[in-house]
Amino acid sequence: MPSPKPKKTAAPARGRTAKTPPRRPTKPGRRQADAASTSTPEAAKAQPNQRIGVLIDADNVSHQHLPTLRRFIGETEISAARAYGDFNGRLSGWRAAAQDWPELDLVDQRSYTPGKNAADMRLTIDAVKLMAGANPPTTLIFVTNDSDFTPVVEDAKRLGVRIIVMGERTHKALRSTAHHYLNLSELRARLDDEQSAKSDPRIALGLLAQALRALTPKNKEVGALLDQFEKMLPELRFADAPRPPREPGPRREAREPRPERAQREPRQAREPRAPREARPTPDNSGQDYRDRPNLSSAQQAQGKAEADQRRAQLQQRQDIIDALVDVATGLAPEGEWLKVEVIKKFLLQEHPGLEANAPRYAKFYRMLEDTGRFDVQLQGSTVMARLKE
Secondary structure: OOOOOOOOOOOOOOOOOOOOOOOOOOOOOOOOOOOOOOOOHHHHHOOOOOEEEEEEEOOOOOHHHHHHHHHHHOOOEEEEEEEEEOOOOOOOHHHHHHOOOOOOEEEEOOOOOOOOOHHHHHHHHHHHHHHHOOOOOOEEEEEOOOHHHHHHHHHHHHOOOEEEEEEOOOOHHHHHHOOEEEEHHHHHHHHHHHHHHHHOHHHHHHHHHHHHHHHOOOOHHHHHHHHHHHHHHHHOOOOOOOOOOOOOOOOOOOOOOOOOOOOOOOOOOOOOOOOOOOOOOOOOOOOOHHHOOOOOHHHHHHHHHHHHHHHHHHHOOHHHHHHHHHHHHHHOOOOOOEEHHHHHHHHHHHOHHHHOOOOOOOOHHHHHHHHOOEEEEEEOOEEEEEEOO
16 A cells, blocks of 8 residues: 655744744734732831832833822832933923922933833833942832833842832733732722721721621621621711810909990981993803703704804814824823813913914813814813823
8 A cells, every 4th residue: 555645744934933823913002901919008018117219110101100109108218219211202291290209300211213212221220220329229119011120120139129019011020020019000099098098987997897797707696786887887977076175264354334335327318329231241152052051942053053163163273183182192191081171281381372363162171072082071070081092
């Protein structure tokens, strides 16, 4: 019998070995999922007499996390606090945020060669310098999502430096290398809850009830009492603490009685006032018909025509649209929500001449909607906007 023909094997693709599977292309706009914290804030902070160095990769962490970072550090001594990035472009929002934190230095590092991240290299060099200094920090906080800092974190651990990494979508390699990893969004929620518990005694009492229930899980009598207590919690009212009694002071002498006042003469009748002039009709130009309830159908039709005309005028002002996009890009990454009032504030500061001959809008968020570049929504009593992806 003739021997069977050997099966042909597919030749490996050029530039890749046969054992390496091809990479799946990532879809545009796909973001890595948030990484949950691996430590608690208490475990990350529990170090007496520590000196903290804070190194922030501003290229991939929003400046809106600065208040959370400051609350976490508290009164701990800071050896150095620096943020790295090109703050003359899309990171210009960091300059306004850094004004509330005087200890934070903005290290403006431009990327001179495309594809090379000079800010990451500068941050790594400064981390090595801090560890080699005369008074090095005992704890280094890296605020980043980038795994490129894993080697310098490993070197710092060998020198006995305690490492805390903070971010939201931080790579697994960097999270597993650090002593503690804290998700910034989770940390903010945790600190807010703790602040609420301090201001509302009912929250603290509820936590105490949970602790008692965990300590005595099988005691029916204690469980019944805790059930009754938890039902009463929402109705509890806490009065202010009573004021301390005043120390007795010298008695006041009795005042002499006041002399009786003479009777006043009856007033003469006043002359009638002249009729007031009619008040001017309020200027409703720029007001959107959707913001004026109880309009008749004819008024709604007229308001819609005015809104369409205003939108057409705005679409012809590309300089205004470009300025709005430039300000929003500088304040936050694309797709992140911002307060509308913040966008308006920085627009007037950085582009003061745009108001000349501009379409008039009574509501600034209506202008953002008419550009077609922004999503707008109401969050509580605050109007928020973000650039469309």
